[in-house]
Amino acid sequence: MARRILIALGRLALLLAAVSLAVFVLVDLSPIDPVQANVGQAALLGMSDEKRAALAAHWGADVPWPERYLAWAQALLQGDMGTSLRYNQPVAQVIAERAGNSLVLMGIAWAASGVLGFALGVAAALSRGRLLDRAVRAYCFVLASSPTFWVGLLLLTVFAVMLGWLPLGFSVPAGKAAADVTLADALRHVALPAVTLSLVGVANIALHTRAKAIDVMGSDWFRFARARGLSPARAMARHGLRNLALPAVTLQFAQVAEIFGGSVLVEEVFSYPGLGQAAVTAGLGGDVALLAGIALVSAAIVFAGNLAANLIYGLVDPRLRPAGRARAAARRALAGEGASRG
Amino acid sequence: MSADEMRKPGGGSGAVLGGPGAAPSSAEPGAAGAAPAAGDPGTAPHEALDHGASAVHHHHSHAPGSRHGHGHHLLQVEGLTVAFRMYDDAAGSFLTAPQRDVEVIHDLSISVHEGEVVAVVGASGSGKSLLADAVMGLFEPNASVRGRIWFDGEPQDAASLAALRGRGISLVPQSTASLDPLMPVGRQVEGAPRGRGAARRADARRRAARRAELFERYGLAPEVARLYPHELSGGMARRVLLCCALMDEPRLIVADEPTPGLDLPLAVRALADLRAFADAGGGVMLITHDIELALAVADRVAVFRDGTVVEETAVASFADPALLAHPFSRALWHALPEHDFAAGDDALTDGEGAGPAAAADGGLPGAVGAPADGPWGAGAPLTEADVEADEEDPC
Numbered sequence: 001m002a003r004r005i006l007i008a009l010g011r012l013a014l015l016l017a018a019v020s021l022a023v024f025v026l027v028d029l030s031p032i033d034p035v036q037a038n039v040g041q042a043a044l045l046g047m048s049d050e051k052r053a054a055l056a057a058h059w060g061a062d063v064p065w066p067e068r069y070l071a072w073a074q075a076l077l078q079g080d081m082g083t084s085l086r087y088n089q090p091v092a093q094v095i096a097e098r099a100g101n102s103l104v105l106m107g108i109a110w111a112a113s114g115v116l117g118f119a120l121g122v123a124a125a126l127s128r129g130r131l132l133d134r135a136v137r138a139y140c141f142v143l144a145s146s147p148t149f150w151v152g153l154l155l156l157t158v159f160a161v162m163l164g165w166l167p168l169g170f171s172v173p174a175g176k177a178a179a180d181v182t183l184a185d186a187l188r189h190v191a192l193p194a195v196t197l198s199l200v201g202v203a204n205i206a207l208h209t210r211a212k213a214i215d216v217m218g219s220d221w222f223r224f225a226r227a228r229g230l231s232p233a234r235a236m237a238r239h240g241l242r243n244l245a246l247p248a249v250t251l252q253f254a255q256v257a258e259i260f261g262g263s264v265l266v267e268e269v270f271s272y273p274g275l276g277q278a279a280v281t282a283g284l285g286g287d288v289a290l291l292a293g294i295a296l297v298s299a300a301i302v303f304a305g306n307l308a309a310n311l312i313y314g315l316v317d318p319r320l321r322p323a324g325r326a327r328a329a330a331r332r333a334l335a336g337e338g339a340s341r342g
Numbered sequence: 343m344s345a346d347e348m349r350k351p352g353g354g355s356g357a358v359l360g361g362p363g364a365a366p367s368s369a370e371p372g373a374a375g376a377a378p379a380a381g382d383p384g385t386a387p388h389e390a391l392d393h394g395a396s397a398v399h400h401h402h403s404h405a406p407g408s409r410h411g412h413g414h415h416l417l418q419v420e421g422l423t424v425a426f427r428m429y430d431d432a433a434g435s436f437l438t439a440p441q442r443d444v445e446v447i448h449d450l451s452i453s454v455h456e457g458e459v460v461a462v463v464g465a466s467g468s469g470k471s472l473l474a475d476a477v478m479g480l481f482e483p484n485a486s487v488r489g490r491i492w493f494d495g496e497p498q499d500a501a502s503l504a505a506l507r508g509r510g511i512s513l514v515p516q517s518t519a520s521l522d523p524l525m526p527v528g529r530q531v532e533g534a535p536r537g538r539g540a541a542r543r544a545d546a547r548r549r550a551a552r553r554a555e556l557f558e559r560y561g562l563a564p565e566v567a568r569l570y571p572h573e574l575s576g577g578m579a580r581r582v583l584l585c586c587a588l589m590d591e592p593r594l595i596v597a598d599e600p601t602p603g604l605d606l607p608l609a610v611r612a613l614a615d616l617r618a619f620a621d622a623g624g625g626v627m628l629i630t631h632d633i634e635l636a637l638a639v640a641d642r643v644a645v646f647r648d649g650t651v652v653e654e655t656a657v658a659s660f661a662d663p664a665l666l667a668h669p670f671s672r673a674l675w676h677a678l679p680e681h682d683f684a685a686g687d688d689a690l691t692d693g694e695g696a697g698p699a700a701a702a703d704g705g706l707p708g709a710v711g712a713p714a715d716g717p718w719g720a721g722a723p724l725t726e727a728d729v730e731a732d733e734e735d736p737c
Contacts, residue, residue, distance in 0.1 A: 129483075224520035227478050228533055228590065229508025238534055239522045318524065318570045 012303050019299045020076075020292045021069065027288040028065040072289065082289030086281055091293040094278060099297065101171050102267070102274030104186075106259050108194040113201025113259070114252045120202065121209025122244065125217060126232055136206060143203035148262045152196040152269035159192060166192050169271035193270045197262050204258065205251060212247045216240050242316075249312050256305035260298055414495035416625040417454040417477065417511075417594050422447055422489035424472050426482070443486065447472055447649045450489070454594060454625040459616060460654075461628045461636035463674070464646030470629045471516060473646075474598040477627070478513055479503030494593070508533070512592035514616075516599040518579040521571040528553060528567025531585045549589065556585040560615065577608045584615055594625045601635060613639040633674055645671045 035056050047055075056062055072082060081091035124136040143151070160168045167173065171189050172181045216222055217232065217240070225235040264276030271277070275294055282290035314320050424447040429439040446469045454460045464470050476487055479500050491498045493506060507513075521530055532553045535546040557564060560581045571579060580600060587595050597616055601609040613628075617639050620626045630636050636643055637657055644654040645668060652668040659665035663672045 220515065220517045220519040221522045223480060224513065224515050224586075225522070227480060227507055227513040227515070228586065229505075230534060234534065239525065242524045243522070316524075319572050 008307055012300065015299055015303060016296050017073075019295050020073070023292040023295045024065050024069045024072070024288060027283075027286060027291060030283075030286065032284065032286045068288070072292065081293045084282070084290040084293075085287040086285040086290060087278075087287075091290050094290060095275065095293055095297055098273055098275050098278050101190075101272065102263060102276065105190055105193055105197070105267070105272065105274060106256075106263050108190065109197030109201055109263075110252075110255060110259050112194070112198040113205055113255065114248075116198070117202040117205025118209050118244075118248055120206040122213050122236065122240070124206065124210045125213030126236060128214065133210075136210070140203040140207045143200055144207065146200070147265075148196065148200050149265045149269050151200060152193070152266050155192050155196055156269065171273055189272075193263075193266045193272050196266050196269075197259060200262060201255060201259060205255065208251050209244065209248060212244055213240065216243050219243075245316050246313060249309050249316065253305040253309035257302045260302065415453045415492065416456045416494060417452075417627065418490075418492040419450065419452045419473075419477065420490045420492075422450040422473070422476055422491070423487070424469075424476055424481075425486045427484045427486065445649065447476070450650045452627075452644050452651050452654060454627050456593075456625055457620055457623055458641040459620045459626040459628055459639055460642045460644055461630055461633075461640035462644045462646050462651070463630060463633045463636050466631045468646060469649050470631075470646055471598050474513065474596045474627075474629055477503070477596050478507055478511065480507075508590045508592075510592060511594045511596065512587035512590050514583055514587045514595060514597040514600045516602070518571070518574075518576060518583070520583060521579065523571050526568050526570060527574065527582050528557075531556065531567075531582060531589055533586070533589055552589060553585070556588055560585060577605075580608070580612055584612065588619070592624065594627070595619060596627045596629070598629045599631070600628070601630065601632065609635060610638070634678065645674065 035052055075082060081095075083089070084091050084094050087094050120136050120140075124133040127133045156168065159166045167189050169189075171186065173185055173189075176185070213236070217236070222235055222239060225239050226232065230238060260276075263274060264279055266272070267274045267276035268280055275297070279291065279294045279298075281287070282294065423445060425443040425445045427441050427443055430442050450473065452460065452462065452473075462470055462473060475481060476489075477491065479498075481487055481500070487500075491503065493503075493510065496502075498506070503511075521527060532546070532549040535542050535549060537545050553567065554564065556562075557566065562578065562581055562585070566574070566578065566582075571582075574582065584600070587597075595616065600612055600616070613635060616626045616628060620641075628636065628640060633643075637660055640657055642654065642656050643660065644651045646652070647670050653666065653671045655666065655671070660675055660678075663675045666672045666675060
């Protein structure tokens with residue numbers, strides 16, 4: 001066990017190193033001038049050349065990237081993620097403020113798309129070729145091929161602009177003191193972005209689950225369960241679901257990455273102050289410290305999702321479970337008995 | 343020719359009528375010994391006919407153990423045809439390929455009496471398993487099935503056959519992959535309890551007790567109940583499958599190749615269990631490619647070839663080729679190891695599928711080796727014994 005944990009941690013370290021390196025190289029290749037992006041057009045024009053050079057030197061804009069990377073990595077190892085150019089705050093603080101918003105949004109979308117997608121997928125497989133199946137598939141194909149931001153805009157138009165039921169954006173009502181914000185306010189604001197992310201996520205999960213469920217229904221053991229008198233729905237409940245649990249777990253944790261990607265777009269559309277929005281701001285502003293910080297946090301979350309999937313496999317699938325001592329002894333005894341009989 | 347005449351004993355249409363004593367028989371008279379059927383056999387409903395004294399009826403001859411409980415067969419299949427709608431691969435492109443129906447079983451008739459084992463013997467990959475599927479009412483979505491099936495004298499349709507699954511007819515499946523890989527086998531044998539509330543709990547207790555009794559009878563230790571299928575040896579898995587079938591206290595067992603992967607002693611033992619079930623009054627339809635095993639355990643043999651039963655006769659008829667009506671049956675007789683091994687006769691060549699399966703059976707000779715010249719070649723999507731490269735049993 002200790003060995004497995006060490007291996008996992010080693011992989012995580014390599015992953016984070018690779019991700020942060022990629023961020024530095026990409027930002028260096030980007031044509032955005034950090035001084036211009038962060039000072040503002042008007043201020044930049046009014047500035048003398050010396051002043052600009054001084055700012056560039058202050059921000060270290062002309063230091064070659066390998067040198068910057070090493071300095072950044074060294075600071076990171078000491079627990080300092082650097083200072084965000086754009087927000088003029090420590091990166092750790094910016095991320096902490098926004099991660100809460102993002103995790104609520106993504107958590108809702110992740111759970112809703114997982115549960116709904118699984119249920120719809122199984123229901124579609126059971127009614128294969130009939131009306132319900134066709135409806136689910138039509139929904140999935142339309143949603144899976146719609147861009148997330150477009151779905152967000154559509155919902156925004158209908159529910160915020162035309163019907164006026166839900167707010168246009170942000171995570172709290174504009175102009176309200178932070179202390180007065182209620183849970184209901186927060187939920188009203190997270191609703192549209194969460195629904196957008198879920199709708200798109202459901203399509204993916206439902207289609208995959210449907211395909212897996214159809215495989216399951218064609219398996220020898222499913223047919224045998226039917227041959228013993230179980231209806232398809234009961235055979236699915238008794239035998240199918242536990243066998244679908246494994247692919248569902250894989251899918252659900254792979255979905256973490258998908259939802260993360262989707263949240264960047266959705267937060268932008270809904271001006272929702274989360275990690276995704278901060279990532280866009282950082283990218284456009286040449287804010288390499290913040291961008292690298294967000295990339296590290298996202299990579300760690302996705303990694304944790306995959307690791308969780310692996311651990312859950314072991315719990316769900318007896319074939320991957322290390323044999324307990326009592327069990328192994330029982331098996332040995334049985335094997336001996338079998339040999340003597342044969 | 344003579345085979346044809348045998349199949350139509352009354353000289354009638356060959357459907358559900360039983361002409362009393364019309365054709366010469368190779369076997370003993372029926373055991374029940376009731377009076378011949380009265381009335382007009384052409385119009386009387388099948389269940390009203392008394393088959394008792396007719397030695398040959400419904401295209402078959404009887405064995406000493408064959409009984410007509412309540413004056414009819416336990417299972418009767420008449421004119422069964424199974425076809426699959428599939429794309430024509432002869433067409434140039436897949437996109438334009440027309441669909442056509444491929445008939446895999448045609449005009450098949452077979453009967454199972456109470457107290458007997460009927461072996462359906464035919465080459466691997468020739469479509470025998472589809473007969474089991476048809477009796478269980480389990481069809482693929484692209485299958486079309488025609489024909490008539492009676493169970494215990496009652497005519498059946500797809501819905502009523504489905505209702506009989508686990509409630510009168512039980513399957514012993516071909517593959518050990520028929521066990522749910524993620525459920526302990528004890529719970530699988532017990533099956534889903536029926537009823538609601540207290541009745542359901544009572545049924546669950548009854549099932550647990552019966553499971554324990556079956557495990558004991560078949561030499562499975564109580565701890566086996568907690569194991570998962572991947573922890574079982576091949577022989578144990580076979581016994582577990584048999585227990586699954588017996589759990590539901592069926593009247594008819596359809597056993598689809600229950601022996602591949604078992605070595606000879608275990609195969610004999612598994613078949614002896616089926617024999618015991620029949621001796622206790624049940625009926626068994628044993629589907630196998632292994633004629634030698636079939637002759638050892640069955641009362642009657644239905645010779646399956648090219649999607650139909652060409653001859654249905656008592657095991658005793660295999661004592662002498664002269665008693666066998668169909669040339670293919672005689673070819674089978676000659677292929678038995680204790681006879682002349684004359685494989686050149688008729689179409690009997692070494693089949694693609696039979697080799698490995700026979701080897702997995704502990705190298706038993708005498709497996710039926712005729713290739714299927716129908717649409718089902720070795721590559722056909724049938725789950726036949728030959729597909730199972732057996733993981734088998736150290737027992």
